[in-house]
Amino acid sequence: MLKQQAGDGKRTSLHGNWSSRMAFILAVTGSAVGLGNNWKFPYIAGQNGGGAFVLVYLICVVAIGMPVMMSEILIGRRGRRNPVSTMELLGKEEGSSGKWRWVGSLSVLAGILILSYYSVIAGWTLAYVVKSAAGVFVGASSEMVESEFNAFVGSWQLVGFCHTLFMALAVFVVARGVERGLERAVKFMVPALLFLMLVLLGYSINSGHFGEGVSFMFTADWSRLTWGSVLAALGQAFFTLSIGMGAIMAYGAYLPEETSITGASAAVVTADTAIAILAGLAIFPLVFANGLNPADGPGLVFDTLPLAFGQMAGGMFFSTIFFVLLSFAAWTSAIGLMEPAVAWIVERLNRTRAEAALIIGGAIWVIGFGSVLSFNVLSDVKFLAGTIFDNVDYLTSNIMLPLGGLMITIFAGWVMCRNSTSDELGGSGGLYKAWRLLARYVAPIGILIVLFNAVS
Numbered sequence: 438m439l440k441q442q443a444g445d446g447k448r449t450s451l452h453g454n455w456s457s458r459m460a461f462i463l464a465v466t467g468s469a470v471g472l473g474n475n476w477k478f479p480y481i482a483g484q485n486g487g488g489a490f491v492l493v494y495l496i497c498v499v500a501i502g503m504p505v506m507m508s509e510i511l512i513g514r515r516g517r518r519n520p521v522s523t524m525e526l527l528g529k530e531e532g533s534s535g536k537w538r539w540v541g542s543l544s545v546l547a548g549i550l551i552l553s554y555y556s557v558i559a560g561w562t563l564a565y566v567v568k569s570a571a572g573v574f575v576g577a578s579s580e581m582v583e584s585e586f587n588a589f590v591g592s593w594q595l596v597g598f599c600h601t602l603f604m605a606l607a608v609f610v611v612a613r614g615v616e617r618g619l620e621r622a623v624k625f626m627v628p629a630l631l632f633l634m635l636v637l638l639g640y641s642i643n644s645g646h647f648g649e650g651v652s653f654m655f656t657a658d659w660s661r662l663t664w665g666s667v668l669a670a671l672g673q674a675f676f677t678l679s680i681g682m683g684a685i686m687a688y689g690a691y692l693p694e695e696t697s698i699t700g701a702s703a704a705v706v707t708a709d710t711a712i713a714i715l716a717g718l719a720i721f722p723l724v725f726a727n728g729l730n731p732a733d734g735p736g737l738v739f740d741t742l743p744l745a746f747g748q749m750a751g752g753m754f755f756s757t758i759f760f761v762l763l764s765f766a767a768w769t770s771a772i773g774l775m776e777p778a779v780a781w782i783v784e785r786l787n788r789t790r791a792e793a794a795l796i797i798g799g800a801i802w803v804i805g806f807g808s809v810l811s812f813n814v815l816s817d818v819k820f821l822a823g824t825i826f827d828n829v830d831y832l833t834s835n836i837m838l839p840l841g842g843l844m845i846t847i848f849a850g851w852v853m854c855r856n857s858t859s860d861e862l863g864g865s866g867g868l869y870k871a872w873r874l875l876a877r878y879v880a881p882i883g884i885l886i887v888l889f890n891a892v893s
């Protein structure tokens with residue numbers, strides 16, 4: 438255990454600090470930008486009818502996501518430990534109870550469960566790098582692209598192999614530690630991904646169906662919006678911003694004292710949302726141009742983009758680069774998903790980072806086979822939300838993350854005293870007041886209303 442200077446909130450972290458403010462922003466952006474933006478957002482938006490869903494998602498990002506992210510970072514920086522110990526320590530320090538550690542435990546579990554299926558989809562992405570580079574999609578028709586996808590996910594051996602490979606990559610980086618491992622990976626990936634999304638957008642604008650895609654995304658037919666889709670929008674906001682599960686709290690623990698939490702959060706939220714919207718704008722026109730179904734589900738991106746690349750000049754090159762970048766984006770997110778569990782094992786069980794990464798990675802790898810098999814051998818096994826994959830996704834995104842976010846905002850807004858939070862957020866001016874209003878009332882009440890109506 439680390440030696441603590443009790444009470445004054447100026448602790449140092451066991452795992453080292455970010456080398457700069459920019460490194461922190463890059464790392465958090467790297468965790469936020471991932472499959473959530475390019476894979477999940479388009480298909481969830483498609484399944485929930487577009488327009489109204491997208492607007493609710495944007496409202497959730499601003500009114501709930503932003504204050505939750507700020508709360509997580511400030512809690513993390515004040516505690517300077519893994520999410521479990523931080524919540525326990527601050528719970529006591531703020532005169533409440535050490536039982537708040539359960540919020541941290543929930544987050545450790547959420548990270549493990551999310552990565553168990555995230556790694557499977559990231560494995561698809563790896564496979565698509567190889568397929569793209571081999572020219573499989575050059576000039577392919579939509580039937581060919583779809584049957585290629587179906588044949589691939591239909592093989593549990595192939596999907597299982599790619600899942601294994603991806604988990605090995607994630608464990609490798611996590612084992613190497615905060616600065617060496619995490620920082621290097623994100624520096625070039627986000628700008629490069631943004632650039633390729635713009636290339637795709639350019640193609641999509643010329644597809645002749647751009648207007649149709651735009652109106653699908655932004656024309657709100659409120660009558661079609663159910664509480665179920667509002668919950669999906671809320672869950673997506675949490676998922677894509679990496680919040681509600683202590684990951685950002687764990688990253689906040691390594692944040693230097695002088696960095697502005699508000700500024701960093703705003704930068705991350707803006708970048709993440711911009712990439713999701715860009716992905717939607719690139720994908721939906723292609724869906725309509727090729728007569729595909731926007732409500733197709735998890736395969737949507739893996740059908741539309743290869744198809745578009747296959748028809749584009751230089752498409753083989755762009756397609757390969759795109760899936761490489763998406764794999765990188767997934768990789769930097771996977772690191773964040775493991776961080777709460779790994780930091781917890783290191784501090785509690787006194788293991789090295791490498792040992793902790795192996796233990797946690799191994800567990801996630803095993804659990805992941807539930808999702809590997811959901812697309813083939815066990816695709817007919819359906820209960821509650823659908824396949825095993827669907828259930829793990831629903832439970833984590835739509836239940837665990839909003840609940841985690843609820844507890845985090847209640848903790849930051851109600852349990853922590855004004856002095857502690859204004860100290861971390863740097864002052865008690867208008868921005869601080871806005872945060873406090875959102876964290877105390879808007880976010881918790883909003884989350885409760887949505888959860889209550891969607892589940893009852």
Ligand code: TRP
Nearest residue numbers: 468471472473677679684773774
């Ligand atoms: N935000 C990531 C994405 O969009 C997924 C994610 C959810 C995540 N929770 C996380 C990543 C926690 C890192 C840490 O792909």
